[in-house]
Each structure stands twice: as structure tokens, then as C-alpha cells.
Amino acid sequence: MSEYVELKRPLFTPFFMALALLVGLAVVFLAVRFVNGMGSVANLNGGYSWGIWVVYDIVVGTALACGGYALAVTVYVFNKGKYHPLIRPALLTSLLGYGFAAFGAFVDMGRWWQFYNLFLPWQMNFHSVMLEVGLCVSAYVMVLSIEFLPTILQRFRAQALAQRIESVLSRALFFVIALGILLPTMHQSSLGSFLIAMGWKVHPLWQTLHFQPLLAVLSAFTMGFAIVVLESSLAAAAFRRAPETPLLAGLGRIIVGLIVAFLVIRFAAILWQGKLGRIFAFDLGSLMFLIETALFAYPLAVLISPRGRRNAKKLLYAAASMVLAGALYRFDAFLITFDPGPGYSYFPAFPESMVTVGTVAAEIMAYLYFVKKFPVLPREEHAAA
Amino acid sequence: MAKDSNFSFDASTDFAAIEQRLGVSRRTFLKFCTGVAASFGLGTKAAFAMAEAIANPAKRPPVIWLHGQECTGPTESLLRSEQPTFEHLILDLISLDYHQTLDAGAGHRVEAVKREAMEKYKGKYLLVVEGAIPLAQNGIFCKIGGQTMMDATREAAENAAAIVAFGSCASWGGVQSAAPNPTGATGAPQFLKGKTVVTIPGCPPNPANFLGTVLYFVTYGKLPPIDDKGRPKWAYSRLIHENCYRRPHFDAGRFATQFGDEGHRQGWCLYKLGCKGPETYNNCPSLEYNNVGGGVWPIGVGHPCFGCSEQGTGFNKPMFSLAEVKTHTPPNAFPNIADRQNPTSSTVVAAAAVAGAAVGAFLGATAVAGKKLDGKQAEASQSADKGA
Numbered sequence: 162m163s164e165y166v167e168l169k170r171p172l173f174t175p176f177f178m179a180l181a182l183l184v185g186l187a188v189v190f191l192a193v194r195f196v197n198g199m200g201s202v203a204n205l206n207g208g209y210s211w212g213i214w215v216v217y218d219i220v221v222g223t224a225l226a227c228g229g230y231a232l233a234v235t236v237y238v239f240n241k242g243k244y245h246p247l248i249r250p251a252l253l254t255s256l257l258g259y260g261f262a263a264f265g266a267f268v269d270m271g272r273w274w275q276f277y278n279l280f281l282p283w284q285m286n287f288h289s290v291m292l293e294v295g296l297c298v299s300a301y302v303m304v305l306s307i308e309f310l311p312t313i314l315q316r317f318r319a320q321a322l323a324q325r326i327e328s329v330l331s332r333a334l335f336f337v338i339a340l341g342i343l344l345p346t347m348h349q350s351s352l353g354s355f356l357i358a359m360g361w362k363v364h365p366l367w368q369t370l371h372f373q374p375l376l377a378v379l380s381a382f383t384m385g386f387a388i389v390v391l392e393s394s395l396a397a398a399a400f401r402r403a404p405e406t407p408l409l410a411g412l413g414r415i416i417v418g419l420i421v422a423f424l425v426i427r428f429a430a431i432l433w434q435g436k437l438g439r440i441f442a443f444d445l446g447s448l449m450f451l452i453e454t455a456l457f458a459y460p461l462a463v464l465i466s467p468r469g470r471r472n473a474k475k476l477l478y479a480a481a482s483m484v485l486a487g488a489l490y491r492f493d494a495f496l497i498t499f500d501p502g503p504g505y506s507y508f509p510a511f512p513e514s515m516v517t518v519g520t521v522a523a524e525i526m527a528y529l530y531f532v533k534k535f536p537v538l539p540r541e542e543h544a545a546a
Numbered sequence: 547m548a549k550d551s552n553f554s555f556d557a558s559t560d561f562a563a564i565e566q567r568l569g570v571s572r573r574t575f576l577k578f579c580t581g582v583a584a585s586f587g588l589g590t591k592a593a594f595a596m597a598e599a600i601a602n603p604a605k606r607p608p609v610i611w612l613h614g615q616e617c618t619g620p621t622e623s624l625l626r627s628e629q630p631t632f633e634h635l636i637l638d639l640i641s642l643d644y645h646q647t648l649d650a651g652a653g654h655r656v657e658a659v660k661r662e663a664m665e666k667y668k669g670k671y672l673l674v675v676e677g678a679i680p681l682a683q684n685g686i687f688c689k690i691g692g693q694t695m696m697d698a699t700r701e702a703a704e705n706a707a708a709i710v711a712f713g714s715c716a717s718w719g720g721v722q723s724a725a726p727n728p729t730g731a732t733g734a735p736q737f738l739k740g741k742t743v744v745t746i747p748g749c750p751p752n753p754a755n756f757l758g759t760v761l762y763f764v765t766y767g768k769l770p771p772i773d774d775k776g777r778p779k780w781a782y783s784r785l786i787h788e789n790c791y792r793r794p795h796f797d798a799g800r801f802a803t804q805f806g807d808e809g810h811r812q813g814w815c816l817y818k819l820g821c822k823g824p825e826t827y828n829n830c831p832s833l834e835y836n837n838v839g840g841g842v843w844p845i846g847v848g849h850p851c852f853g854c855s856e857q858g859t860g861f862n863k864p865m866f867s868l869a870e871v872k873t874h875t876p877p878n879a880f881p882n883i884a885d886r887q888n889p890t891s892s893t894v895v896a897a898a899a900v901a902g903a904a905v906g907a908f909l910g911a912t913a914v915a916g917k918k919l920d921g922k923q924a925e926a927s928q929s930a931d932k933g934a
Binding site: 204272274275391394395397398399401403404406472473474477478481485508509510511513514515518521 | 797874894896897898900901904908909911912914915916917918919920922923
């Protein structure tokens, strides 16, 4: 008997239909974007060549999709088998997050018809951070699909073909899992390297130079764990299942350690670079920094006590705060405090925002589809144990 | 000088003799060879192999040079080549035994010299064809010394070690092959079916492309890699469009639409003025023309490329008609990349509302879920208490 089950619930709920409406709207705007070019839907300009599509869909989106990565490290590297029940939903959110990030990159590409050149070795520029991220993300989407394949196959277990694929897969899966840990480590740190490459355009409080990759990986990790907690709690609330609090409490402990490491390194870097005074300048950068730090500090305060960790509601709030903190850290560095030079300004256009909203809606729809049609969520007795 | 592996040419090679013979310094000479090798994408080693080949007169191949229907443009451009002081080098690099427009002699004597040379160097000489070959009415439209160009070409090609068609006329027919083509003008490769003909098209062709090809032949004793139209790949494998320095304007949608308009004066893309760069294979953007420098080649001086070297384009398509873009055509609209104005559109307000709604939805969902979980957990602990 499997430790995972599919939810026997109707798929086409009013909520699902509302999401479909948002996706439909996004599709319309995307059609305009591909017929008339990016300028007709997006507010991007020479200064802000990366808008909400890149910063939300890729930079934040892939970090939110780090649940699979974080849990894979915990279960397979640190051999904490008890978290295994959480891994399928985490892999699913990762796969969806990365899949839509790749889609977002494509949509944001000015000359998207040149996309295939990314994969032609003779066209590659090996000094480019962008190449690293592009290749890594596409490879990781593939790895995630393979990692998630057993879930799909389980449903078709009666068929001979599925059995054959499964037996091959079970022998090769350890290698795929190893890749699934290596690849995110590479490109998540590269997302930090982007900020190094952007130099003075990045606000001093976020421009920690060679600490960027480390901070990026750490924050991705924290967000990965937080999103596992968030996803599991929201699923429990939405589907009226028993919360998996005992397991999640363990993740809460890991989050505490990661937040402490992140904050210590970040403040040390700022102190070492002599920019501590900017925190209290009370301009836009300073305010955003303070909000961000508060959002990081809240989960720390809640999760540091064992009682806080065992409270399902507080655990959820802490995870939500953590996710917001990580997202804001990236939004601040890449967009909000980003300064490409005098005269440039950027705020996403309505169609542009609706494309991102539609992407998120599509992700939620896909999630609902998979948990209701495939054995993704852990059995309730497992979680409660 | 240190015995570097790159400098491992035959020590006996007499470069001092070259200085006397060519009237150029050894340094200038080696610089020239390195330059030619570099345009092939070859290293220093190849440069020295070429230097050696030139310095050693025994290797000089005899050359028979034929002229057909043409304006002598290729020879003219070759004579004005600056790389190296060409008249010295080309005459020393090859042994030019017969060339109708450069020969001092004339008449039957010269024709006799040609036949002697062809007999003496059977299978060893290089045949250069310049100009188209008229085929209509048995080729009576072009005769040299009473012999039609058809016969002269066929005769010379018979025992040639290699054949080079120099210029668009010789490569595919050139201007006189354009409709209605009353003389039936054809290029050498189409006429000499079954023989390998290296073509250096262009009207006039870039002398560097010819020189490089001949140097390659002299050095390695074989012809450089060529494409299906016989063009050396090192010179003709890329579209002009691919390396054009106006290309960024094409990609950004900035076009000159009239001679002298704003875009034309700003140096924008000439595609809409009929530039044939997008369908013409040549290395003009990187070599420019005749070493004059300063952007001297058609697109460089503000005129659209007319596709002189491309069969079916030059002399065949109207000068100002749009080219067929072989790479990618740009979309209808581009994001405005130099817009420094504040976005004041009302959609920004709507977008802000969307952003607010998204964050609100996230917080709301979290709060509701928190409440539900609280109830669930209380329930669970109650039942656990009851059980205990």
C-alpha cells in the first residue's frame, strides 16, 4: 500500500472555474503580446528590461519552487526518511513553479524565436550567468518531471508499459535525484550572481557582491522549506484534512537555523562594507529593508520556541511571513530599489500583471488537478504519526 | 629569436631575398601573411607556412588568366589592392603567364605563349576565369584571337590543376546574364559542368577573398573548403545581414525609409530602402572594401547593399525592392527601449489594484487557513484528551 493517496473530490469547483477565467484573460493578453510584440502589453523599457515577468515568474517563482529541492536535500542527503511523505506535493509545486518559470522566460524574451539557440553548443557564451541559469532551469524542469514520474506511473500501474518504465526508473532515480540537488544549487546561486553583474544599479543594502550567491541559495532554501509548510497547511485547511503539524514542526526547526544564518551573513556583509547607516536612512531602500527584516524576524521569533512550532496556525503564519520575506528580498533587489539611472521608472502594466496572475492561477489549477487525480498527498495517518 | 613552436618554419627559408625581390620589409611581409591567415581563421603556424610558400619561388604555380564578357572590374580591384603592395606580391606569388589585360605583348605571339605555357605546365597551372561566357549562337559574342570564349575556356580548363572564377560574371553570369540575356551569358561553373570551380563572386569582388584563396592553394596545394556554389566558406558562409553593424537597428525596428531622412542620417538599418544584405552571402561587413578603411563599402557609406555577389539577386531584383530575409523578420512592435518617461497611463492604477489584490488574496487565504487549522488542531487535541 502506498503512503500517498489521491483526493477523491470533484475537480470543477467554483474556485477552479474562477481560476480558469483568470487564465483565459492571461491567454488573451499573451496572444496580443505575441502578435504585436512585448511593447504592446508590458511597461518594460531600456532601464527596466526585467519587469514583473522575470522578477516574479523566474526570480521569485523558482525560489518558491524550491520545496522539492529543500526536501530532497533533507530526505536524501541528511537521510531524514520521516519527511518522505511530504516530498510528492513538494515535487509537484516545484515542477509547476519551474515549468511556469521557463514559460515566463520565454514570454519575456524579446526575440523569443531565437530561443533554441540556448541549446546549441556553438552558440553558447560560457561567460554568461544567463546561460547558466537558462540551461540549469531547463535541465531541472526535466529532472523534476522524471522525479515526479513515479506518481503518474502509480496510477497506471496495471499497465505493462508503466511497470516497465517504473522498473527502469527505480534503478536510475538516485542519479536523477542527485542532479535534482545539484542543479538548483547552481542556478539559485546564479540568481545572486545576476545582482553582482548589475553592479551599481542594485541598491547598496542589497549589493553584497560576493555574498550574493550564498545569500540567494540560503534564501531559496528557507523559502523552499517555508513553502512546504505553507502548501501543506493550506492543503489541510482547504481539503479539511488533519494538519501535518508534527512533521512540519521539524521543518520549522530547520527554517530557524537557515534564517539565523541568512541574517547573520547579511548583516555581517553590510557591516563589513560599512553600509550599516543606510538601514536607518528612512528612505525607500531603508524602509523596504526594515519591512523585509521584520518579515524575516517574525518566523524566527515564532519558530524558535517548540510551542510555537507545534501550533498549526502559528506555523502557517510564520511560513507565510517567511515566504513574503524571501519574495520581498528578491523584489527589492531586482525591482523596487533597483536604479538603472535617472529618468527611468517602471510599474507593471495591467495586461502585464494579468499575465503573471494568470500564470499563478494556472499553477494552482494544475496543482488541484494533480492532487485530485494522482496519488500526491500523503495518507492522513502518515501525517498524523 | 626564441625557437617557439609557432616559429618552426624551415630555417633555410631566405626571407632576405624576399625583401629584395618584393621591395617590402620582412616585417611587412610577415604581417601580410599573418593577416591573410587570420582572415581564414588560421593561426600563426599557417601564416608562416604561407610565408614560406611565397618565399620559395619553386612553389609558384603558373597562372592562365582568361577574360570573357565583363568590365575587367575584378582585375582593376585587384590592382588597387593594398594588401600587400599588390602588384609586387601577386606577380611574385604566382607566375602570371597569360593575362590579356596585363600582358605587355599582344596579338598572336601572346596566344602562342599561352599555348606553350599550357602545354609545359599541363595539370599544374591555375586557371582564373574573369567574365561571363556567352553560349548563344555558338559563343560568337566574345572572341579572343579568333577563338570564342567558350572554346578558350574549355581548352584551358582541360588540363588545369584548379579553376577559379573571379567576379560575379565568371561565377554566375553577372550583369549580362540578366534577362533578356541575348548573348546567353553563363558563369564558368555552369559552363564547365563536372569540374570543380571555386567562385569568388562580387561586382567587383573583394581582392582579399581572391588573394586568400590563391594563397591557400599555393600553401597547401589544394583548394579551401567551398560551399555548394563553389564559394570559399571562410569568406561566403555568412549573410551580410549577420555581421552588419547596422543589424542592431534592424532588430530594434529602426529603419531609414528615405535617403536623407532622419533615420538615414542617424545610420539606421537600410532594409526598407531595399538593402539585400539579408539574402546576400559575403564578408563585406568585416573586410569592407580595398583596405580604404573608415567604413568604405556600400552599406558603410549609406547605400543599401544590392546583392552584387548573390546569384538571382544582384542585377536581377529591383534595387529598392525589399529583400527576402533569410534569418528572422522583426515583429510588428517592439518595446520602446529608450523611453525615459514616467508611465502615466491609467492602466497603472489598474495594475496597482491587481498587485494589491494579489497580496491581499495571499494574506487572506493564509488567515482563513490559519483559523481553520486552529479549529482542527483543537478538535484533534480534544479527541486525544478524550482518548486518554
